[in-house]
Amino acid sequence: QLLAEGSEHHRLPIANKSLRSLAQIWAIRRLLQTLDPDLLHLRSRLPAWLCWLARPPKRSPRPRWVSTVHGLNSVNAYSAILLRAERIICVSQTSADYLKQHYADCPVERLRVIRRGVDPMEFSADAKRPDPAWRARLQARYPALSGRYLLLLPGRGTRLKGHDSALQLLGRLRAEGVDASLLLLGADQAGRERYLRHLHELASQLNLSGHWQALPMQADVADYYRHADLVLQLSTRPESFGRTVAEALLLGRPVLGWDLGGVGEQLRDAFPSGLVPLGDEGSLLRRASALLADPQIETIDRGRLTTVDRMQQQTLAVYAELLGTPATSR
Incomplete structure (x- = not known):
């Protein structure tokens, strides 16, 4: 589906949380140099760490960093990597409050609450009645x-x-x-x-x-x-x-x-x-x-309730907001 819609899809073996994943840092660095993306959206902790270690020199304003905090993760340095992003999407107010409560240095001004969206085509009370x-x-x-x-x-x-x-x-x-x-x-x-x-x-x-x-x-x-x-x-x-x-x-x-x-x-x-x-x-x-x-x-x-369309529009708005502002230190 991604390819059919015009995306490029690059796969790397980083699904398992092991030290072997560190070998992908160089591959990610080469990929970032080749693609030169405007923005990186990190949606879990291990990819965030790998991209952080593979990031370009500090003098480069690109890519801009967005993260999504999906769960109420254990409070430690490993989880804190997601707070280094310039915009931090929280999937609920509960998630945002959790970060503010447990991380004294949580950059509150960077938090954006966007609830996870439900597909109204699949979960529609009107399209299909109980049989x-x-x-x-x-x-x-x-x-x-x-x-x-x-x-x-x-x-x-x-x-x-x-x-x-x-x-x-x-x-x-x-x-x-x-x-x-x-x-x-x-x-x-x-x-x-x-x-x-x-x-x-x-x-x-x-x-x-x-x-x-x-x-x-x-x-x-x-x-x-x-x-x-x-x-x-x-x-x-x-x-x-x-x-x-x-x-x-x-x-x-x-x-x-x-x-x-x-x-x-x-x-x-x-x-x-x-x-x-x-x-x-x-x-x-x-x-x-x-x-x-x-x-x-x-x-x-x-x-x-948040639908997938609304979630996508709110996420794109965060991208636009970030790309329209000067880069911040991470």
């Missing part, structure tokens, strides 16, 4: 998902994603007579068999056998969102953004999540009814019951 036949096929294949209400928690197989809380919520809902099922999409993950056994043991203790299902992540994740009555985001560690929240809300599906990090930030903006204080299981149950009983309890403000 009862799709859900019927899902329930036929996985009878454990045959409850009247389908709860969906998308996320990889790790305790940090809050699967335990989701199972406990399901148990409490069913104890109150709510005919609900739970799908843990992505929890069935290669190399995480021990964790999956833990989930089965917990579900058995909660008498939930036959009412929940763990699956690998699916390519048609948008269809799973469309047919969920309630999407859960119960990560216990702050996330910088929380992509699943934006995807589900853009599709018009109610999301229930802890008021934490980027997840809380997005819910506060677009769907405050889905916010629950971190760890408050009682409030989680009450809010889940209310949203299942009346999913239209509050209109989702989709205008507060």
